[in-house]
Amino acid sequence: MTETPEARPIKGVHHGAFRCRDAEQTRWFYEDVLGLVTEGGVVLDEVPGTGADDPYLHIFFRMTNGEYIAFFDAPASADPEWFQRKESFDMHWAFEVESEEALLAMQARINSFGVSALGPIDHHFVRSIYMYDPNGIQVELTCRTADHDAIFAKEKAEFADVLARWSERTRAAKLEKFGAEAIAKRGRAPARA
Structure with a gap:
């Protein structure tokens, strides 16, 4: 696909949002602990679009690049089980810091608040520390290594083959576990001009 603004219209993340158990704790x-800027929040009594009666606070935190993370504090509809720690494969944030020195300084800062930040773990393209937020979401702070871009360039060049081999390797297990309808491609390709 062509690299034009029309072909690639998404410029970044405005916000990602999850539930929180308690807005003040979050x-x-x-x-x-992490040093993000609280941009504020809004209290609404109905769910937009459905009109369901479910009062909630939607709170936003800004990162230095202008992107946000957000949470919904909606106690009436919350399931306490949702706040159990999630496996990192299921859900985690990965926030980037500027350097290895900044990563280690953040680890010391986080630990000083009594939050356990483990690592750093060397993933070759990044080095990372890990902790859990009060909502059971794993949070990773990461910094790029000197080889980051070269590693991603190599992976991008090989990705089509890697994906094809992975799909072939896992297809039977996925068909058995999820069924053909669940893993079928959705929609249709746009018409070409």
């Missing part, structure tokens, strides 16, 4: 972690 504010403490993301603002006090």
Whole structure:
């Protein structure tokens, strides 16, 4: 696909959002512990689009690049089980810091708040530390290594073959576990001019 603004219209993340158990507890972690800026929040009594009666606070935190993470504090519809720790394959944030020195400084800062930040783990393209937020979501802070871009360039060049081999290797297990309809491609390709 052509690399034009029309072909690739998404310029970045405005926000990713999840539930939180308690807005103040979440504010403490993301603002006090991690140092993000609380941009504010809005209280609404109905769910937009459905009109369902479910009062909630939608709170936003800004990162230095202008992107946000956000949370919904909606106690009436919350399931306490959702706040159990999630496996990292199921859900995690990975936030980037500028350097290895910044990563180690953040690890010391986080630990000083009594939050365990483990690592750093060397993933070759990044080095990372890990912790959990108060909502059971794993949070990773990461910094790029000197080889980051070269590793991604190599992976991009090989990806079509890697994906084809992976799909062939896992197709039977996925068909058995999920069924053909669940893993079928959706929609249709756009018409070509």
